[in-house]
Amino acid sequence: MVQPYKHEPFTDFTEEENQKEYLKGLQTVNSYLGCDYDLVIGGEKIATEAKIISLNPANKQEVIGRVSKANRELAERAMQAAVEAFKTWRKTKPEMRADVLFKAAAILRRRKAEFSALLTKEAGKPWREADADAAEAIDFLEYYGRQMLLHKDGVPVQSRPNEFNRYDYIPLGVGIIISPWNFPLAIMAGTAVAAIVAGNTVLLKPASATPIVAAKFVEIMEEAGLPAGVLNFVPGSGAEVGDYLVDHKDTRFISFTGSREVGIRIYERASKVNDGQIWLKRVIAEMGGKDTMVVDSEADLELAAQSIVASSFGFAGQKCSACSRVIVVEDVYDQVLERVIELTKGLTVADPASITTFMGPVIDENAYQKIMEYIEIGKQEGRLVAGGTGDSSKGYFIQPTVFADLDPKARIMQEEIFGPVVGFSKAKTFDEAIEMANNTEYGLTGAVVTKNRYHMEKAREDFHVGNLYFNRGCTGAIVGYQPFGGFNMSGTDSKAGGPDYLLLHMQAKTTSEQF
Incomplete structure (x- = not known):
């Protein structure tokens, strides 16, 4: 039986104990300001000379951290790591994949004040906004883990005498996750783990303004037991790394959150069938609003x-x-x-x-x-x-x-x-x-x-x-209460935190056995 999903509560900052916890989180973040963070490709940490420097938008003299910057050669290496990891990850039990998400949620819940404080420093989020971002990330982990347990046995279909039919969902393949800076924990984590729990392997290219939050989240997924190569961390420029991965023949889907202009560009590039490509790429896009x-x-x-x-x-x-x-x-x-x-x-x-x-x-x-x-x-x-x-x-x-x-x-x-x-x-x-x-x-x-x-x-x-x-x-x-996503130029009508969101990361397969 799948345990019922419960929304992660927001922190009550009128309570002095919660204020102290948040201030302690800020102290923790201050203790590692200015650190360097590596790429993660196939479980291997790789440092590069080129760095993305993350600054505090409230104090642009303060360096939050420096993240190694991927180039096309490293992006290709990450792609091959993801292709290889998919061979085994797609066959793992959905229960195991869900357990990774549940453990990551538990780790993040314990470190919620720290991650909220990091959102304050790197994204400029006030306390309540940062706390809500962290809570939403936990919600996505809990919700998508449970959704996978509901989808794991497919959907019943009719069978005739002397025949048994099944309708199952299988993963797509390698996905490119291009996440935004405005919800650098919630949306980044949600889009990545939705793909992962469905049995796909991913390359995560976070927004260049907020890469430290993403680097820290990758560490949590590793601690939760995610196998090497399933989540590859490849921050880099959109023009160099982003375009290369969107165009790549081995990319099966792109999950993007960002501006209308970039979303349209990705949608257009993804529609082209490149040499060696044997599928039509799927695009899951959330592109803003007015x-x-x-x-x-x-x-x-x-x-x-x-x-x-x-x-x-x-x-x-x-x-x-x-x-x-x-x-x-x-x-x-x-x-x-x-x-x-x-x-x-x-x-x-x-x-x-x-x-x-x-x-x-x-x-x-x-x-x-x-x-x-x-x-x-x-x-x-x-x-x-x-x-x-x-x-x-x-x-x-x-x-x-x-x-x-x-x-x-x-x-x-x-x-x-x-x-x-x-x-x-x-x-x-x-x-x-x-x-x-x-x-x-x-x-x-x-x-x-x-x-x-x-x-x-x-x-x-x-x-x-x-x-x-x-x-x-x-x-x-x-998450789970008001599934989120819009119409027209706001995106592809996908509903993050909704009952059919994981299905966007899978494909249906019918099998029919004659007796």
């Missing part, structure tokens, strides 16, 4: 304002699910806007290592410059009512920014900014608000704040997003 919260005239306006601020500015808006567009029915537009402005101006923007910080820095110089450029665009397109300033002298800090009175087709209402910027537009009716909410090329998350049951049902049918929330914010999907 997420809208709709506020009805019949709504709890305080709930709406609190939810908008939390969804827009949690982790500096650097979530593909973050609220970046607000459509308010005109009768309550001014009230909602004024309360959001008031709440926004009360937010604390500072070093995320402090428990009092609500919002930390954005991830790096490129992100800072891009967001500040969008703020200048916003000043031309709408009315700046909060924020609009930044300071990159020590770290990459931008004040939470609100623009009002925007045309829903304005650039900052259409293009993914991926920062602490939210725009407001006014709708005459609820029906018009839903039309405006759908007026983007994305379809990831959305939220509707309303007391009107008919309006809820209309949104349930017509608001075209993969994750729709009522009377709450549009961020914070929990």
Whole structure:
């Protein structure tokens, strides 16, 4: 019998003991700042002269660590290690694979404060955001392990007299995992272990901004008993290593989380059949969003304002699910806007290592410059009512920014900014608000704040997003509770943390025996 899945609880930081534990985690991370980390290929640790240097986005003078950088030759070596390991890993019992995930979850749970602190240092996540990231990683390990135990015997199919038919799932082969920097533990771990527990071997290429979290997670998987060659750690540049692996004839699937532009590029490259390739590659992609919260005239306006601020500015808006567009029915537009402005101006923007910080820095110089450029665009397109300033002298800090009175087709209402910027537009009716909410090329998350049951049902049918929330914010999907993934340019409709996600990493095989 498969044990029931339980969501990993978030840490209550109002309790002094939990605060002490987090501070102890920060001390542990501080003790290994600046260390070097090797590639891991076929279980062998390999150091290279070329390094990816990870910096603290809240203090760009502080080096978190240096990670060896793979080149094409090493990428090829890792591919061959994965191909070889697949021969045996695909035949291991699903129960054994699941046990590796369960042990890794136990190790990570014991080191949760340390990993959360590392997320604070390397990704700039405030305490609660970092704790949620670590909890989600544990959830993925626990959930996917249980899902594999449910899928291991396939699905019953009909048999006729003197015949026995089976419908089983078998692994695909070697997968390339290209993970993002914004959830450098949860998404990196989730995408990697989903592939692994399904019987595949993988090459993990983490985001260059947050490779230390990934290196530490690879150590956990080794400690949990994962055999050599199943998980190969190959950080490197997208142009050199990423393209090479996506194009490789032995790559069976690519699991990618990141921007629309890179996702489209991967999808296009993966569609080409290269010399020696005998399959069509599968692409599992989550590519971002331009997420809208709709506020009805019949709504709890305080709930709406609190939810908008939390969804827009949690982790500096650097979530593909973050609220970046607000459509308010005109009768309550001014009230909602004024309360959001008031709440926004009360937010604390500072070093995320402090428990009092609500919002930390954005991830790096490129992100800072891009967001500040969008703020200048916003000043031309709408009315700046909060924020609009930044300071990159020590770290990459931008004040939470609100623009009002925007045309829903304005650039900052259409293009993914991926920062602490939210725009407001006014709708005459609820029906018009839903039309405006759908007026983007994305379809990831959305939220509707309303007391009107008919309006809820209309949104349930017509608001075209993969994750729709009522009377709450549009961020914070929990593994197994709100399977996560969107429509249109938000990706391939895959649902991370959902009951059919592992099936994307497997293929069905029918066998029929005549008696």
